[in-house]
Amino acid sequence: MFGRRKKDHDETAAEAAETETEVTDAPHEDDEQASGPAPYDRSKGPWDASEREIPEDDPTFVDVGALIVQGRVGLDLQIPTDPETGVATSVVALAEESAVELRAFAAPRGGGLWDEIRPEIIAEVERVGGKVEEVDSTFGRELRVVVPVQASDGRQGVQESRIIGVDGPRWLLRATFMGKLGSTSDPESILEQAVRDVVVVRGSTPMPPREQIPVVVPAGAVRAEQPTTEV
Template sequence: MFGRRKKAVDQRELADTETEGADVVDGAAAAPSDQDASTPTAEAAQAAFDRSSGPWDAAEQDVPEDDPTFVDAGAMIVRGRPGLDLQIPTDPQTGAATSVVAIGEGSAVELRAFAAPRHSGLWDDIRPEIIAEVKRVGGTVEEVESSFGTELRVEVPVQAADGRQGVQASRIIGVDGPRWLLRATFMGTLGATADPDSLLEQTVRDTIVVRGDSPMPPREQIPIVVPAGAVRADSETKEA
């Protein structure tokens, strides 16, 4: 288990203190305009999924600094539980952390957090893009209502190490929060079947997203940070 924790920061006054002035779309600043009845508010965009049981925004939860069960990975704080293994994969070329992966009970879930516009969510916009990409590679995808709102049930063709063809199933969920999107991809047993009482689904609900106060273009991934004291998996293997 990684070692560093931090107290979740309060972002309640973030929208009033930012100096960016407007959301950035495709690299250009969108001019602010008066919101009319047809423009969805952040609350309306999140109405499809009730976050009263998590995942959380950093302004909604305080994490005790001396509680070793919470792992601070920069973009998110993940709660450790017995039977849960937390990993942070890194890009082999840049060395940058790419996501947080929780493993347990024969399943895994990959967690990524992205910046979102101030007045709308991202999940409704991103789902059609994921669907198109799955179909492009010859897979199948279905939109299903679950305890996380609208999720995607995906099956894509894969080739095993021995050359045999197979199918890999996964479930992709997206949760819109205050100026962020948390995307979770379930694999293994939970890639085919949902289980709200499972260790990993509860881990997603326990996750606290730390958006930060820096201006970010919508869809940009909030940086993952490898906690101090984390042990490299290859080093651990060599020592064993």
């Protein structure tokens, strides 16, 4: 197995038997470390801009700078903006009594940012008195979160959400599902399909890891009554 050179003929058989036993039976620390969850397979999306060619004349694709989202029947897209600066903060897709907030961040070239920030999210949820469970899903490792909230009428309640992270080439896509999909996964739902169809545009501008890739309100967007811009 290791290409060891042969010694004298009368020593070879005994040493070979011992070597096979040691190689087969001895535990290796590297094997134990490699037994963690495998990284999410992006063979079905989300995609990097280098992996998908978007037709410029196809109106079903909405370009918001950091992301290109493919529209579909029953999907409503909104771009929340900061009420003071007017800067776009994320992309929110709504369908079937659910919503998903999409943000893209710069990441190290070697990836692994989602593994790095999951413990930080867990710690923050627990700090505010919430509960969080880390589970395997069709998007890899995801967090299922329950946090206490206070309604406008003063009543106490809880808010459920699912947070997923997908590592790509020098980027991390973070998606937070709320509403009906905040408590259970449905791979056939419009929103989960929409997340898989997302194209992340990292660009070539140098950015430190964890910095959010800017979202841009597209031309022709219609401003809603609330402080969000509806596409």
